[in-house]
Amino acid sequence: METRHIPRSSFTRAIVILQIILVVFVILSVASLHHFFHVGYFLDANEENCQKFQTMSNGYADYDLTALHDRVEEALARISDIQNKLQSSLKNKRSIAVKNITHTELRIFLEEQVMQPLYSVHVALTLVRIPKPDAVEAPLINFFTVEETRKYITGKGNKDGKLSVYGTNRTYNTIGHACVLMRKELEEYMDYDMGSYCKDDWNLAQKLMLGGCDPLPRRRCLAPASNLYQKPLPINMSLWTMPDDRNVRWSNYKCRDFKCLSSRSPRRSFSKCIGCFEFEKEKLRWVSNVSLADFLIADVLAVKPGEIRIGLDVSVGTGSFAARMREWNVTIVSTSLNLGAPFSETIALRGLIPLYVTLNQRLPFFDNTMDLIHSSVFLDGWIDLQLLDFILFDWDRVLRPGGLLWLDKFFCSRKDLDDYIYMFLQFRYKKHKWVISFKSKDEVYLSALLEKPPRSL
Numbered sequence: 001m002e003t004r005h006i007p008r009s010s011f012t013r014a015i016v017i018l019q020i021i022l023v024v025f026v027i028l029s030v031a032s033l034h035h036f037f038h039v040g041y042f043l044d045a046n047e048e049n050c051q052k053f054q055t056m057s058n059g060y061a062d063y064d065l066t067a068l069h070d071r072v073e074e075a076l077a078r079i080s081d082i083q084n085k086l087q088s089s090l091k092n093k094r095s096i097a098v099k100n101i102t103h104t105e106l107r108i109f110l111e112e113q114v115m116q117p118l119y120s121v122h123v124a125l126t127l128v129r130i131p132k133p134d135a136v137e138a139p140l141i142n143f144f145t146v147e148e149t150r151k152y153i154t155g156k157g158n159k160d161g162k163l164s165v166y167g168t169n170r171t172y173n174t175i176g177h178a179c180v181l182m183r184k185e186l187e188e189y190m191d192y193d194m195g196s197y198c199k200d201d202w203n204l205a206q207k208l209m210l211g212g213c214d215p216l217p218r219r220r221c222l223a224p225a226s227n228l229y230q231k232p233l234p235i236n237m238s239l240w241t242m243p244d245d246r247n248v249r250w251s252n253y254k255c256r257d258f259k260c261l262s263s264r265s266p267r268r269s270f271s272k273c274i275g276c277f278e279f280e281k282e283k284l285r286w287v288s289n290v291s292l293a294d295f296l297i298a299d300v301l302a303v304k305p306g307e308i309r310i311g312l313d314v315s316v317g318t319g320s321f322a323a324r325m326r327e328w329n330v331t332i333v334s335t336s337l338n339l340g341a342p343f344s345e346t347i348a349l350r351g352l353i354p355l356y357v358t359l360n361q362r363l364p365f366f367d368n369t370m371d372l373i374h375s376s377v378f379l380d381g382w383i384d385l386q387l388l389d390f391i392l393f394d395w396d397r398v399l400r401p402g403g404l405l406w407l408d409k410f411f412c413s414r415k416d417l418d419d420y421i422y423m424f425l426q427f428r429y430k431k432h433k434w435v436i437s438f439k440s441k442d443e444v445y446l447s448a449l450l451e452k453p454p455r456s457l
């Protein structure tokens with residue numbers, strides 16, 4: 001069916017039908033706006049009417065006139081763009097004595113040239129109806145110039161003026177205050193076509209997050225996905241099978257497929273967790289003895305048989321720890337950032353949960369909820385002691401009494417070891433395992449299995 005050819009005349013007919021649809025669409029859109037606003041505004045846009053419209057106090061005062069104007073202009077521009085495209089395709093088809101066009105080609109053409117732009121016109125017009133939030137002092141609102149950022153951070157009152165389920169009468173979208181340090185990048189990030197496709201700029205987003213602009217504002221555009229997305233493997237295969245290359249957007253990496261991410265490849269552009277994309281090696285971790293500092297999952301779980309069910313893995317990696325723990329019926333959420341490789345997608349394609357968070361924020365878990373926190377290849381000797389202190393207190397908050405903190409080969413220079421040891425021991429956790437071993441002449445590994453004590457007031 002995909003390769004069946006459509007004769008030229010059908011193509012022409014399709015284009016003509018499309019144009020008719022377009023015209024109907026325009027009429028409907030304008031009619032709905034017209035109905036929505038003021039009878040006569042579009043038909044009879046004389047000055048008096050405009051003035052009346054602008055000064056009207058009941059009903060319409062909340063609507064954003066500038067936005068209306070912009071959106072209508074934008075919508076008209078887009079519609080005329082589609083029109084032009086349709087006409088030029090029609091011309092091309094005639095002049096180049098076209099051969100046949102396949103169903104797939106027609107589908108792609110319709111999808112890319114017609115449906116997407118049409119959809120964004122639709123969204124743009126719909127958005128006109130979204131009332132302008134009443135001006136409430138929003139911190140930093142005048143620092144930013146791009147309208148979308150300003151809209152985002154303005155507090156939004158509840159529609160009915162009553163308290164929401166949260167018991168508040170207003171919702172504040174927040175952005176990390178360090179966004180002000182990266183204003184240029186943030187404005188670039190927030191400058192997009194509302195309702196249409198976002199740029200493939202996840203790396204700009206990640207750069208902002210890592211620069212402290214975290215939480216990052218939400219956007220009203222559609223994140224692009226890989227063109228050739230394949231359905232994921234069933235869970236009994238996905239855990240240890242390298243995912244399909246086609247399911248990842250590679251455009252912002254040096255590599256273009258998973259094979260290229262192997263430790264032997266010179267093109268891989270990440271320095272932590274070098275062997276992570278070789279599942280044969282990953283399969284051996286935590287289940288076979290390599291060194292004293294490598295604890296086995298079996299030994300760790302034996303400390304609290306049956307009690308460890310949910311946990312958090314704070315690491316750079318592809319989710320192998322979570323994959324192993326799943327086999328033990330333990331659910332692990334893995335923190336992930338795409339630092340030079342598609343770590344988040346890989347974890348998700350394996351059928352595990354990637355939590356896309358930085359170290360900037362308090363963990364999104366309630367107090368005393370997790371059975372286990374595991375950390376490897378991430379928090380290491382580079383970290384500032386005071387930052388580590390805040391992080392460890394947060395981990396302590398999240399761990400339940402009797403929960404386990406598994407430090408997996410934390411490494412640092414020998415001279416710093418005492419400071420770090422103090423950090424870990426200040427909570428007076430019960431020591432189940434504690435191993436210090438040499439990594440190199442000047443560096444040491446610390447592995448520990450610690451249990452949070454009961455804590456009642």
Ligand SMILES: *[C@@H]1O[C@H](CO)[C@@H](O)[C@H](O)[C@H]1NC(C)=O
Nearest residue numbers: 004005006007097098099100
């Ligand atoms: C279009 O395809 C059909 C069937 O594949 C073929 O019979 C016909 O000659 C083709 N027409 C042109 C203009 O190539």
Ligand SMILES: *[C@@H]1O[C@H](CO)[C@@H](O)[C@H](O)[C@H]1NC(C)=O
Nearest residue numbers: 157158161162163168169170
């Ligand atoms: C929201 O609640 C605060 C007090 O909780 C009150 O001062 C304020 O007027 C309320 N705002 C609205 C729009 O109801």
Ligand SMILES: *[C@@H]1O[C@H](CO)[C@@H](O)[C@H](O)[C@H]1NC(C)=O
Nearest residue numbers: 233234235236237238239241
């Ligand atoms: C995986 O599970 C599916 C059904 O869910 C089954 O058909 C398939 O044989 C299983 N594959 C393996 C390798 O166990």
Ligand SMILES: *[C@@H]1O[C@H](CO)[C@@H](O)[C@H](O)[C@H]1NC(C)=O
Nearest residue numbers: 287288289290291292296299
């Ligand atoms: C791993 O090493 C520990 C002690 O070093 C030992 O008790 C344990 O049996 C070893 N496990 C395996 C699977 O070799």
Ligand SMILES: *[C@@H]1O[C@H](CO)[C@@H](O)[C@H](O)[C@H]1NC(C)=O
Nearest residue numbers: 301306325326327328329330
């Ligand atoms: C995990 O749960 C399944 C189903 O409840 C059970 O058959 C299996 O033995 C469990 N595995 C482990 C390691 O406990």
